[in-house]
Amino acid sequence: MESTNPATGETVDTYEEHTAEEVDAALERATETFDDWKETSLAHRQQLLSEAASVLRDRTDEYAELMTREMGKPVDQARAEVEKCAWACDYYAETADEHLQDEVVGVDADARAFVSYEPLGPVLAVMPWNFPFWQVFRFAAPNLAAGNVGLLKHASNVPGSALAIEEVFEAAGFPEGAFQTLLTHSDTVESILTDERCRAATLTGSNAAGEAVAATAGGEAKKTVLELGGSDPFVVLDDAPIEETVEQAAYGRTQNNGESCIAAKRFIVHEDVYDEFKPRFVEEMESLTVGDPTDDDTDVGPQAQPDLMEELHEQVEETVDAGGDLLTGGEPSDREGAFYPPTVIEEPPEGTPARDEEVFGPVAALFEVSSDEEAVELANDTKFGLGASVWTDDLTRGQRIAREFESGMAFVNSIVASDPRVPFGGVKRSGYGRELARHGVHEFVNRKTVWVQHGLDASESGIE
Structure with a gap:
């Protein structure tokens, strides 16, 4: 896999593509990590996201220059992109506990009901090259906060950025397997989606790519979020x-x-x-x-x-x-x-x-x-x-x-922008589902209804 500077035509770097065996090992590692990560306290997950924000800010110039070399965005805009990723991490470090707390529902007088937001497992993220850091972090920050683990299949022209993002989470102290980059081409996406260890998928990209992912995931009854562009x-x-x-x-x-x-x-x-x-x-x-x-x-x-x-x-x-x-x-x-x-x-x-x-x-x-x-x-x-x-x-x-x-x-009176505090996503052929804000962190969770009936004697039921 090769990264080429579009301003000069020069090769930035070359990378070894992951083999089928390495992709399988990553899926297994993600599954094993999830078993522990979902039990990790939300407070600890939030703390690690705060650490990720610090890593991003400490290495802003390094990551900005990498993006500029790989896909050509002006370097001042690349620096702003790194800062925005840090902001998203900060946002969920500060608000995930509020967004993910049990939602109490008013029901019968002799019962108590609430909705519990529980993680699904490994989520595949198929991401584009145009915002090589931001597109990933607006998926990763809420989902890691929710207790999911991430598998990133990034665009093949930004492999350096893909590996750098994995590095951010490692440096912040996330456990091995919580967020992994798969250096692989699009023809492997279907096999990952049909693997029972992959529980859901999100894609930002073309209509053709979105339709393919939705069709495959739908055949497996797996949740998807799609952002497919706009005019x-x-x-x-x-x-x-x-x-x-x-x-x-x-x-x-x-x-x-x-x-x-x-x-x-x-x-x-x-x-x-x-x-x-x-x-x-x-x-x-x-x-x-x-x-x-x-x-x-x-x-x-x-x-x-x-x-x-x-x-x-x-x-x-x-x-x-x-x-x-x-x-x-x-x-x-x-x-x-x-x-x-x-x-x-x-x-x-x-x-x-x-x-x-x-x-x-x-x-x-x-x-x-x-x-x-x-x-x-x-x-x-x-x-x-x-x-x-x-x-x-x-x-x-x-x-x-x-x-x-x-x-x-x-x-x-403002150009359209993504902001961690408000939901992001489209309708019609622009896709479905939402990223960011409270809505984004709820996309890949099990919204479990829990009903507690108060009809038994408290000494027998354990209800107080």
């Missing part, structure tokens, strides 16, 4: 403050080199401010610095792999050939590495990639609408339903429209 609308109403909104629009489309599921991708602008928004947005996109991702002044680095850049360019060409108006960008940068410039396409026709597909790179689709109703209709005219945002000076109006979005998350 998030960014709706600008006629009373939005244009200058501030334009800055957020450009950042929302190009953060992480545009390779983000929750990035704003379709910009839907009211006709009363369209002529003001359009040139400013194009100018803002053109002003971004595309270059060396190790330079703190870089806004947009390379696409993660050359083939991904080629696929992105094909989507742009197909859209423009079908009648979309190219306002800026639209050609790979004339330089070494997989660089693609910030690109804006006006009014992509129906049936084109920029309108109907997830465009995973710094390419924005721009639309003009005449009313709130038309804006919402266009925003919802997609198979995806991950995030959405609306921009307005009228917060009541903004909240009303936010409720009308067919999405798992809706933001008013």
Whole structure:
């Protein structure tokens, strides 16, 4: 397994892929560890998560530079990603006891009932390369807190990051087998899912990958959580403050080199401010610095792999050939590495990639609408339903429209973001289930109903 720097084409490192025997041994180790880990006090699990946060902060530069070398994100954004992972660990170190305490339910006067949240066992996490640390930690922190153990099958272009994450938990004092990285390709996922020792799975990735995992896990009656991408609308109403909104629009489309599921991708602008928004947005996109991702002044680095850049360019060409108006960008940068410039396409026709597909790179689709109703209709005219945002000076109006979005998350006057304190996930073809917050820690637990009847004499029943 090889890691290649997308900015230079140079090999970062090579790794030995785990054999079938090594994967089997990891499953066995996970099972054995779980038997003890589920009995470990929640307070101790929380303490270890706090230690993991400290490890991350102590090694921020090391891990950030590793991410940048492996997949090309600007290094300042990589540092922020490491800090966000530490924040997630801190969040569950502080709140897991509250989220996982027994939930008392009011029942008959002569009985007591409660819901107990108990771990399931080894959980397989199939994770993507675009946020190589954060995607993993938003799974790992709540699940380790809940008493599960993790098996990570990471994207094959970020093996160094995968091993570094395992290292974080080892350095924090988690027991061997609590979190293991499997350096293996996608063709092993099915055999892991069908193994009785694997109790559940989560995947962030493409629709095809999600459908395959869901089908296999469903055949085994195993719980899954899927996050399958998005084509998030960014709706600008006629009373939005244009200058501030334009800055957020450009950042929302190009953060992480545009390779983000929750990035704003379709910009839907009211006709009363369209002529003001359009040139400013194009100018803002053109002003971004595309270059060396190790330079703190870089806004947009390379696409993660050359083939991904080629696929992105094909989507742009197909859209423009079908009648979309190219306002800026639209050609790979004339330089070494997989660089693609910030690109804006006006009014992509129906049936084109920029309108109907997830465009995973710094390419924005721009639309003009005449009313709130038309804006919402266009925003919802997609198979995806991950995030959405609306921009307005009228917060009541903004909240009303936010409720009308067919999405798992809706933001008013803020770009869509993941935050440990609120649930993350989508609807429609963007998947199902939730990560983070209380909702995320409850996804992979047995929500066991316990009913205690008070009809027996207390001396016989042990009930007080």
